[in-house]
Amino acid sequence: MNQESPPIQKEQWRNFWRLLASTNPPKLLLLGVLILSLVNTGASLIVPWFTKNLVDVVTVSTLNTSVILLLIGAFLLQGLSSGFSHYMLSFAGEKVVSNLRRRLWEKLLKLPIPYFDAHRSGETISRMTSDTGIIKDIIVTHLISFFTSIISVIGSIVILLYLDWQMTLVMLTAVPITFLIILPLGRKIYKISKGLQDEMAGFTGLLSQVLSEIRLVKSFNAESHEGEKGDQRIQHLFKFGLREAKIQALLAPMMTFLMMAILVVIIGFGGVRVATGALSAGELVAFILYLFQIIIPFGQLAQFFTSLQKAMGATERVVNILEHEEEDHVVQKAVEDPAQPILLDDLSFSYQTGDQVLHNVSLTIPSGKVTAVVGPSGSGKTTLFSLLERFYRPSSGSILLGDTPIDTYNLKSWRTQLGYVSQESPLMAGSIRDNICYGVEREVSEAEMVLAAEMAYAHHFILEMPNGYDTEVGERGIKVSGGQRQRIAIARALLRNPNILMLDEATSALDSTSEKVVQDALNNLMHGRTTLVIAHRLSTVIDADQIVVLEAGRVTGVGTHEELFASHDLYRELATQQFQLDESDSNQVDSNEGDKTES
Known part of the structure; x- marks a missing residue:
């Protein structure tokens, strides 16, 4: 089983990136977002370093105005780049999902009738709305932050190795432990998310069917029957939501405990090194700040992988529609003489x-x-x-x-x-x-x-x-x-x-x-x-x-x-029966009219 996992994951990745590429994303805009995000990350890496200088200067009772100005400038640069990059990324994400929905809509209109015979309309609606929304979420919320988080982690680790390589190595022992936690839980989230999306599509299908035939439901007093079917779907959605919540409830405290444990160890070990003179107070403060520069991106990476598993399930279904055989609109030969047998x-x-x-x-x-x-x-x-x-x-x-x-x-x-x-x-x-x-x-x-x-x-x-x-x-x-x-x-x-x-x-x-x-x-x-x-x-x-x-x-x-x-024989039988019925109906009408006249 494990031997088959890598190719499947690789294929899922390929489908995901191919799907994004097919939506013609605004590449220059995304490049601008990436540059601004890198500026934001760079500014965030500078802040702890200036803070170190500020703490060390304050301890010797000499306040350096230039350090404070540089620190304020770094904060401003970080805030502005973050705001612009967030808006630009949201624009890019909306553009991508808009193009994707347009492609899906055009595809749906070209799909042959057998596709609609095999798929309920509500399920198809769910693919168009819910699944594309999941894909948009990973673009807008997580995609760029994934790259900037990696840069932030790498940059912070390089600076930490320069400040104190021994404390850095102690901190890095948490990395393999983190991945051992994230990977198996990520696989479970993928399965749960896939089931949740299927169940949501089924529920949407039921809604579409019942609401479109609401007069039939009411005329046959079928409210309780349809209510039970809807309640079953809602219960299934509830159970899937609980299963996802259990994993999140397990993942969040484990990650928090791990990071807090690292923080306590670093502060304790760092205090000893400050006491021995191997590390200044400013360097310890900077070390702790850089540690947060690693902890926060690690949390974002965990969220990214969780959302990615959801997006993989959504991508699989969207790709299935986009790759489905469609009606042949390629042939160009026109009908020239329709007046033929x-x-x-x-x-x-x-x-x-x-x-x-x-x-x-x-x-x-x-x-x-x-x-x-x-x-x-x-x-x-x-x-x-x-x-x-x-x-x-x-x-x-x-x-x-x-x-x-x-x-x-x-x-x-x-x-x-x-x-x-x-x-x-x-x-x-x-x-x-x-x-x-x-x-x-x-x-x-x-x-x-x-x-x-x-x-x-x-x-x-x-x-x-x-x-x-x-x-x-x-x-x-x-x-x-x-x-x-x-x-x-x-x-x-x-x-x-x-x-x-x-x-x-x-x-x-x-x-x-x-x-x-x-x-x-x-x-x-x-x-x-x-x-x-x-x-x-x-x-x-x-x-x-x-x-x-x-x-x-x-x-x-x-x-x-x-x-x-x-x-x-069959035609004669049908004709005889129907003409007798027609004659009977006609006589009944005449009789009714005669009754009215007499009355």
Whole structure:
């Protein structure tokens, strides 16, 4: 086990320095901080020497003004250099962590969907906030002080050897003892810190999940259940905090005891040497002051190594994100002719769990026509859409636009051709205007936006809102109804003007009145485009140019409604059941209206 530790530590160091270098730190500023810190250290080394002269001069009753002035000058120089270096270092640290967070943010936006399938959003948020904060702490608080502490220790030891080498050697016996204490405790702090960061990420993930679905929690009276889960996380954090506190509680008094023991020995031994005339009183005072110049930096070094262990754990997780495979945005080939058929050639797909969702799907989606995909839940319809959007890569087979595989096109260019309207129709927090224009990189005129809203049958209800197009929709569009959300999403797709349209059960969650309005808006959107529709309600797709039946990831039928109704058992069964239900619902509505009339 011990034989494996050095390479791991070496790799951690390499990752840490490489991560810092990749953030493009302000090198000149850091150099200035280092110079000022060296000036500060130099001034602090001069002060005890002047103090020695001052004590020796006072003992012979002759006060030297120049010594006092030099001592005051050294104090001023130390204070000014310390203040400037602290501000500059804080600026450099904030700049580094800002660049690091920017890199992480850009990386997160380029990560493929499978990454987000495997990692909870709260954990990723923790990496962006908590872990980068730990890395910033070591830069701002400890990094420069690490170098200046070493210089201070070395400088003090050299001067102490000059003053009295025998007392210096007595003092240096504490150095190996100090390292014997720090190193094993540092390893424990690393393990605890790593576990603490994991637990914090898990707790952040739970918070993110519960707060985003707070209505679900309350409607199912799940407060106590979620409260227990949160309490468990908080207890784990508490235990990790206690474990860290125990080590700190052990480390601090041990270091204090060791340093106090050295101080007592030095004062006792120094008193004897002053009494014998081997050392002057001023030299003893200087020796004690230089001893503090060693003790304080040693404490800072201990804190540095403790923080470094924490930073190593944080670095490991940040580097894992930064080195994760991202979506391919390098390919430059643009889509030139989107008005071509889409071919699915022997397409198969399995998720990372290993479950195969699609099996050897071969299909032609004609250009400019409507293709509907129907089938039982879990048959792979939405997965098919995800593959078309290039959220995932096929396990085997390929998807082609004409004769060209779609993965040879630039990802941005390909997705520009697509317009996606889903059952949920997610909206971003912001105004209706922001959501309609979302993702459009050009300047959108008011007339364009209003036209898109009118074609989506959204303009009228938007004008009735308190602030019209500037009305806030709330987090995830909670302040507007389901039908209104759908029509805003359709307006967004119309403004995007896609060549290939994908509708994923876009009306399944709506009441009959809203469905009629949304269906009219969808008809406007579908006109003249290659359209793929996923629908559970067959009544919405019976007029499709082509209907594809998908069962357990396999295509079992392709044709028009009439052809499939005549030849496909599952389709006939689904159609018969749904049309009977639709007829029953219609009769119920008529009956209710008749009752109202009679009354």
